[in-house]
Amino acid sequence: MTRSVFFRFVVRVMLPVLFIFSLMLMLRGHNEAGGGFIGGLVASSGVILMTLAYGPDEVRQRLKIDFLRLMFFGLLIVILAGLVGLIIEGEFLAAEWWKPVLQGIGQLELGSPLLFDMGVYIIVLSVTSSIVMSMADEGERMDD
């Protein structure tokens, strides 16, 4: 944890940028460089910055997310994404697409690969974050 005002200010500015960038990376991942894994890492770098600036306790208080539990939700989503293909097409992990056309915006391409990427995103974000937070806990204890 640092008391530097500048660092905390930068973190506050950077946080939304990082999260939006991570979402963008995840969404473009199927066709271009990116994907759930990279997106999750970028998002967790936001959590890491917050932990460095405010300390693990305050981050937990502010985010109100239990990353350990979130990890298993991610895993469930991944399993679900695999089952979608199995149920519709009879092939486990097969890609199923749903392409609704939105008036004035264009065509959306939603599908089970996106669901899979979202699961991976959540798992990577929560695993990395919970590792870093527990390491920060250890660091705080040593400082005391």
Added chain:
Amino acid sequence: MQILLVLPLILPLLIGCSALIRFRNIRQTVALICLFLNMLVCLLLLVETHLYGVQVVQSGGVIAPYGISLVVDSLTGVMLAISGIIGFAVGIFSAATIAANHQRFAYYPLFGFLMMGINFAFITGDLFTLYVAFEVMLMASFVLLTVGGERSQIEGGLKYVTLNLISSTIFLIAAGLTYAVAGTLNMAHLAAIMAEQPSPGIGTVLAALFLIAFGIKAAMFPLFFWLPASYHTPPIAVTALFGGLLTKVGIYSMWRVLVMIFPQELAYLQPLILVLAALTMIIGVLGAVAQTEFRRLLSFHIISQIGYLLMAIGLLTVDSMTGAVFFMVHVILAKTALFFVSGLAYELEGTYKLKKLGGLSKRAPGLALLFLFAAFSLAGFPPFSGFWGKLLLIRSGLEIGQYVIVAIALAVSLLTTYSMLKIWTEVFWKPLPKQDTELASPHKRLSPLMLAPVGVLVGLIIAIGVFAEPMYQLSEAAAVGVISPVSYIEAVLLPGTGE
């Protein structure tokens, strides 16, 4: 058909996800139901492969050498079925014996991840995915080893994870080199390519690398030191699961990769493997004879039995592999049952030290009988399952004139009998020695839930021993499928023929 092949992966993963449930009892119920279903699915898969041949699923519908294939042939079917049975038995046994404070640390979810890794290793038809399965197994088993955080556990766990990480690294390097040589990692494709254009030089190096990587996992001499250092530290249900299944996954991978993909290259290594097999048997059993702690003694026996399974690779005939598959099924059952017995002795008398135990033949005659059956089976007495496995192995050794290894195998059997008798006299026969302190639980009795898994496993040992013919046929089908993998290759690479 599709869903059957995927379920052995999804069901254990669901146990993993049950970590989300807050109540321990519900978590346990979910885990037991999933383990039971997993067992049923695995048995069904065995029946199906036996009736209709090799079953294949191309995940995501991507056709063979490009996607990841899930393949169940006879060998995989046998291994899946036996691991499903052991998984459920250990699940029940854990419910009866694991202390509540251990369960708090997500015991069953970790168990689920471990089972998923084991099933994945058996079912995958892709070399890199096999590596991933090993990593899943390693992580889950490392946490299970150290759950509880006692000093000895951390010490054992550290040795375990370090040596296994070295093994994984060698495996990864070998897989990378294989891809550079053959341009594919799909096992069926690899087997076809290596059969068409054998490459004696680099191929032998690859086979040796895989031998070392899987040898560490299987606790082969001289790479076994992690096993006796760590296996006696966790709760007994965990030890039983590890002792029954984990090293056998290493042996299975040797069969699948060395025997199926690199048979010609393996010819150069066969004398070396025979020497290693002999040393593994001898060192393991001598280590066991010297031990004075129940679990450590059994841990050394795991190593000794691995020697027999290695011997089959050294001989490399259909007969020897048939014997090895038979022996594998037997040793998984017997080993797990014996670890269960040691756990129950601990439940009754509160110690694993052979000197301090005693008098159990009077206090728990049923347990004594179960132990006797499992121990005789391990030593290779008829009519138990161990007899047939050893008979087949030794006969195939005699047929191709490898008399030295046969003599060693027989001598090791004798020593196994000796060390089993040592347990029998120390734990069951001799009167309970006078303790310095009072026993923790002098009137404790074993619940049916604790005895049932041991009873079922011992029942299977006897059933396989008495009705050996069906098991022999299964083993032979598995052995033929690995040694001449024509139907495996066709089923994976030419879709439509395997259905």
